[in-house]
Amino acid sequence: MIDHLVVIGAGLIGGSFALALKRKGLVKHVTGVGRGRANLELALKLGVIDSIGASVGEAVRSADVVLAAIPVGAMPALFRELVDTLPAGAIVTDAGSTKQDVIAAARAALGSKIGQFVPGHPIAGAETNGAGAAHAHLFEGKPVILTPLAENRPEDVDRVESLWSACIARVARMSEADHDRVFAAVSHLPHLAAFALMEELAERPDHDIYFSFAGSGFRDFTRIAGSHPEMWRDIALANRVALLGELDTYIDKLETIRGLIEASDGMGLEALFARARQARLNWIKGKVS
């Protein structure tokens, strides 16, 4: 049971976390803090939060658990705002899509309180956002990665894990470096690739003809290009090193395919496509079973 949960950013992720824990009766009072007054008032009206905090520093003063569910670029300032009033024994966790940079920001700001920060990342993206999109079932069956620090007390990590487990999420632990490497490849790069295609076509003077014949394949491929620009700007910059590596590898692969087409190498193309198709069939099968 949490007496006082403080959610920084009462949007899709923060709001859904609060709702899931409320539904299980695991939290007594939720305070929301954030930049957008209208969103906080909506969150209050919808029962996502129980009160609006005047400031981060004020809100965390009596917190047991703090969830930072804001774009990763806003994390450094947040840690600086909460360090002075964060009580001993309170746990801070986050929902940032990158981990090495968030941890670096936490280390820089939290000083001797660094052990109270348990880094996390729920994988439950959606193109919707704001408190109005939050719902208690968002994390059910979804992965949540924790990247614990050497300074964390094991019981604090277990407590954060148990909260996500209460949201029916599948919790895994890994190093922050592994996290950032894996998500650069399976999440950050595909977002860039979808943004790139959408923006490329949109900038053409005759974009109407392209969009009017785009079908379901295009729709699914570009779904993540509907994601939040500020959030993805932050992710791209925060996971810069791993993402540049993935971009280079991906461009190389596209150049390989380009070379096969230019050389009219039908066997090479078919083999590459067949490897891709088989991998996807295996993946989907593994997910379903």
Add this chain to the structure above:
Amino acid sequence: MIDHLVVIGAGLIGGSFALALKRKGLVKHVTGVGRGRANLELALKLGVIDSIGASVGEAVRSADVVLAAIPVGAMPALFRELVDTLPAGAIVTDAGSTKQDVIAAARAALGSKIGQFVPGHPIAGAETNGAGAAHAHLFEGKPVILTPLAENRPEDVDRVESLWSACIARVARMSEADHDRVFAAVSHLPHLAAFALMEELAERPDHDIYFSFAGSGFRDFTRIAGSHPEMWRDIALANRVALLGELDTYIDKLETIRGLIEASDGMGLEALFARARQARLNWIKGKVS
């Protein structure tokens, strides 16, 4: 009313076309021809076709309408097989995903019968294939492009259009060059981009860790990597020129994004992502309304 429809390739597309027309009572007899005996027998058993043709040449002898629904790489041989026995007055149309190369193959093989070929392309892809996947509603609300030839009789083009309209498809006409340019961008390139990512990750020794944390964004982005390797090999080669151009443009766009990340240009990244997002919102809105 068609007395005798011959479907070359009684798979998802050919089979669904036959079923849709049967459902409307617009066809008396459907003959299926194809490479896969098992698929043809399944099509017969499911009532997708009414008989199996011994050969293309035999089947088209009494045809009113012939639909070629096979990979575009197989079209040249098909046209050579049907030219001698194709009766005057019969119409041949196709479902090929590229048009300039199919038309070139038709011109090379059909000689004075070229006017009987009305090129077409239904946009109703799916990762499923074979007669078992065919259903009468596949084309409802989906675009079908016709790229008529100067040699076509207007009434023949109208007749093909009316058949697709009977499938509740939205029929449009454009030049074959416009068709290939547009589909290189909105269909062929995204397929290559999805195949590329899937194959790249699959080839890594530690691919398991990547796939185990891939989420819904990855799932949708890579859905079209489940498409048929042979079909897409043919498309990539058939639409070579337009596709190489699109690949170059896309790689340039990825390099632009790479440059923005490397330069830590947050404003530039956010602006590009915002343009992409807005374009997608507009597109989805336009599709829905």
